Amino acid sequence: MRFHHNLVQGTVDALHQTFNDGKYADQAIQQILKRDTRWGARDRGFIAETTYDIVRYKRLYAAIANVKEPFNSGDLWRMTAVWIVLKGHDIPAWEEYYNTPVRRIKGKFDELSSDLKYRESIPDWLDEMGRKELGDELWTKEMAAMNKQAEVVLRTNTLQTDVKTLQEKLLAEEIQTTTDERFPDALILKERANVFQTQMFQNGLFEVQDAGSQTIAPFLEVDSGLRVMDACAGAGGKALHLAALMENKGQVIATDIYKGKLHELKRRARRAGAHNIETRLIDTTKVIKKLDSKIDRLLIDAPCSGLGVLRRNPDAKWKLQPEFIEKIKETQQEILQSYSRVLKPDGIMVYATCSIFPSENEEQVDSFLKSEAGTNFELLDSKSLLAHRDGFDGFYMARLKRNK
Incomplete structure (x- = not known):
């Protein structure tokens, strides 16, 4: 995978706003994405998904990078380096990544992964509360699932159309979806797409709403x-x-x-x-x-x-x-x-x-x-x-x- 410096910089800036300025991640990402109108869908997707991924695993990545809050710019770059290594990619030859200890990152990950609080990145108090509320086994399973990226799910607006017709119209726009018999009005996107820009959304044919x-x-x-x-x-x-x-x-x-x-x-x-x-x-x-x-x-x-x-x-x-x-x-x-x-x-x-x-x-x-x-x-x-x-x-x- 080839990395672009300006996109990783955008990710670092979004992380700074989220971790240090108290903004919600979606707000921080939206602000960063307005920075450069030349960024295409893939570029914007990289910034959003990478930011969310590092937010999910903040505790783990910070521990591996040996940094503590409040994070300065160098700390956040080190956390992105951890993300790159753990995703199996080569570290770019950029100044911010000089002397990145790839082997130590992998070793530290193996060491910390045995502890749920680090593996799934959970604050101590929340881990204690979750175990008390749900029990160790159920809490462990649920926290692992909560760190998976959520699918994009649409709810067909049956005042305007039906599921089959909407699915066909989306396919005509090269947006492929699947159905689930448990959720009769739902269409689940096979790949993430900016559905808000479609004319179908503007015409009120669907809302974005999780199946649950x-x-x-x-x-x-x-x-x-x-x-x-x-x-x-x-x-x-x-x-x-x-x-x-x-x-x-x-x-x-x-x-x-x-x-x-x-x-x-x-x-x-x-x-x-x-x-x-x-x-x-x-x-x-x-x-x-x-x-x-x-x-x-x-x-x-x-x-x-x-x-x-x-x-x-x-x-x-x-x-x-x-x-x-x-x-x-x-x-x-x-x-x-x-x-x-x-x-x-x-x-x-x-x-x-x-x-x-x-x-x-x-x-x-x-x-x-x-x-x-x-x-x-x-x-x-x-x-x-x-x-x-x-x-x-x-x-x-x-x-x-x-x-x-």
């Missing part, structure tokens, strides 16, 4: 004439899926505490042709009170640690802190307690997270059912998705019914 995430809206078991609430809608990925499942009939009330996210949802809904979505900003408790006992279906896609989506957000494990996880669990229970009141008798609620920790999932549902607010609720079904077992992002979902 695509299981949540159907789990709510909506019908076309119902009044449905997406309580933590964000930018609306699942609200759009709900609208499609409901065939644009009935009503989807999408709420969030962030005005900017709801604005993005409106934009996406227009592109998708989803006309039955209404957004409401949660700026006071009155919004929830007005919906008391008026909702047929409630989706609580709760804020969480995000440990189920580390394949897509590898820098999250370096930005997470144990205090945040404890705080977010309080928030999850508060949301369950306050939002559950909007359901009608016989209404159905789905509580979902993109976490793999039982303390954010099953234990939250158990606590809710034992509380005063959960007195009239019963658990109907629950489902967990794990990356090492199911091949996509990790999710949890529980379906509950409010009895009369």
Whole structure:
């Protein structure tokens, strides 16, 4: 493989922004990619994928390179050298790589690979918490899977087209996809491609959404004439899926505490042709009170640690802190307690997270059912998705019914 100095420099700069300036990796990469309009798809892909790979394995690569945070420019170049050696490539004859100890890098890798914390690059506190939550065997398997690059998955917008037609249109643009019977609306790209530049995306024929995430809206078991609430809608990925499942009939009330996210949802809904979505900003408790006992279906896609989506957000494990996880669990229970009141008798609620920790999932549902607010609720079904077992992002979902 031939390396280009300006592309590795771009990678180093993206790593600096991610590790030292506190930016999210995707934001840092996007900023770097704007630097040179002459970079083609392969160049841009190199910077993005190399940056993500080094972010995933920060602890391992830093230990092998014998560097510590905050990383200076020389440290980051040494980490890219480790990446090049471990990928089996020859070190370029550049000044930054003079005297790179190739044999020592390989030997140090062999030495550290016996320790999960280094092999899969996990902070000590997170490794300890993960073992406690999942047990050694399951935690080990899941962390290995979380360091694999996530596939690009599309969700067919059935308001505009069907899976077969979309697959044929993508193939005409030389974008090959496969299907998976577990996820009826999903198309999985065989090779990564910038699908956002296609006219099909601009026309709202699909959204980019992991296959695991695509299981949540159907789990709510909506019908076309119902009044449905997406309580933590964000930018609306699942609200759009709900609208499609409901065939644009009935009503989807999408709420969030962030005005900017709801604005993005409106934009996406227009592109998708989803006309039955209404957004409401949660700026006071009155919004929830007005919906008391008026909702047929409630989706609580709760804020969480995000440990189920580390394949897509590898820098999250370096930005997470144990205090945040404890705080977010309080928030999850508060949301369950306050939002559950909007359901009608016989209404159905789905509580979902993109976490793999039982303390954010099953234990939250158990606590809710034992509380005063959960007195009239019963658990109907629950489902967990794990990356090492199911091949996509990790999710949890529980379906509950409010009895009369």
